[in-house]
Amino acid sequence: MSMFGDGLDQAVQKAFTRPIPKSAGARMRYLVKQLKGTKAVAQMLRISQRTVERYVKDQIKKPREDLAARLESEVRSRWQPQIRAKARQKAATTDGIVIDTRARLGYTAPIGTSDEARIRDLTVALPPRFAARLFAAQEQGAGDDQLREIAAEGLKETYFQDGGRRAGSLEEVRFTDVERLEFDL
Numbered sequence: 275m276s277m278f279g280d281g282l283d284q285a286v287q288k289a290f291t292r293p294i295p296k297s298a299g300a301r302m303r304y305l306v307k308q309l310k311g312t313k314a315v316a317q318m319l320r321i322s323q324r325t326v327e328r329y330v331k332d333q334i335k336k337p338r339e340d341l342a343a344r345l346e347s348e349v350r351s352r353w354q355p356q357i358r359a360k361a362r363q364k365a366a367t368t369d370g371i372v373i374d375t376r377a378r379l380g381y382t383a384p385i386g387t388s389d390e391a392r393i394r395d396l397t398v399a400l401p402p403r404f405a406a407r408l409f410a411a412q413e414q415g416a417g418d419d420q421l422r423e424i425a426a427e428g429l430k431e432t433y434f435q436d437g438g439r440r441a442g443s444l445e446e447v448r449f450t451d452v453e454r455l456e457f458d459l
Contacts, residue, residue: 278421285457289361294353298337301349302329365459366406372399372458378451391448404428
């Protein structure tokens with residue numbers, strides 16, 4: 275499970291203007307249309323082509339729990355691509371992205387100073403260029419470690435250095451033991 279990647283996806287999905295299809299049949303029809311055929315959908319969902327066809331015709335209505343989860347995930351990841359792209363673009367150019375986290379954050383500092391690594395609850399608005407870097411890295415298939423580094427850099431600059439007004443010689447912010455992580459556009 276990719277905590278950072280999933281968090282970015284969920285933030286973008288909040289921009290949806292219409293809910294994803296509710297029924298299994300409607301979701302299956304949507305995927306068949308997107309992937310241009312039942313065979314591709316069957317392979318992606320790891321079920322038979324005949325099973326896909328039966329969902330499309332509403333001959334089967336209630337998928338097993340694991341299939342229902344895969345079906346929802348695949349539809350959600352393809353739903354409203356233009357709106358998703360607009361939300362990313364807006365975050366990357368004007369609005370930035372808000373990171374809300376509970377994690378061990380800090381950097382090497384004298385013991386007892388306020389900036390040593392400790393569990394913190396933070397909600398910080400990162401500037402648009404960090405949103406742009408996060409989305410670009412995600413699109414290029416970056417893993418959680420890479421996404422975490424970009425977020426840590428954004429927190430270093432925005433939260434710890436307050437946009438250059440303090441902690442100027444700060445090297446690297448540590449961002450570990452993530453208990454909660456949410457992004458918001």
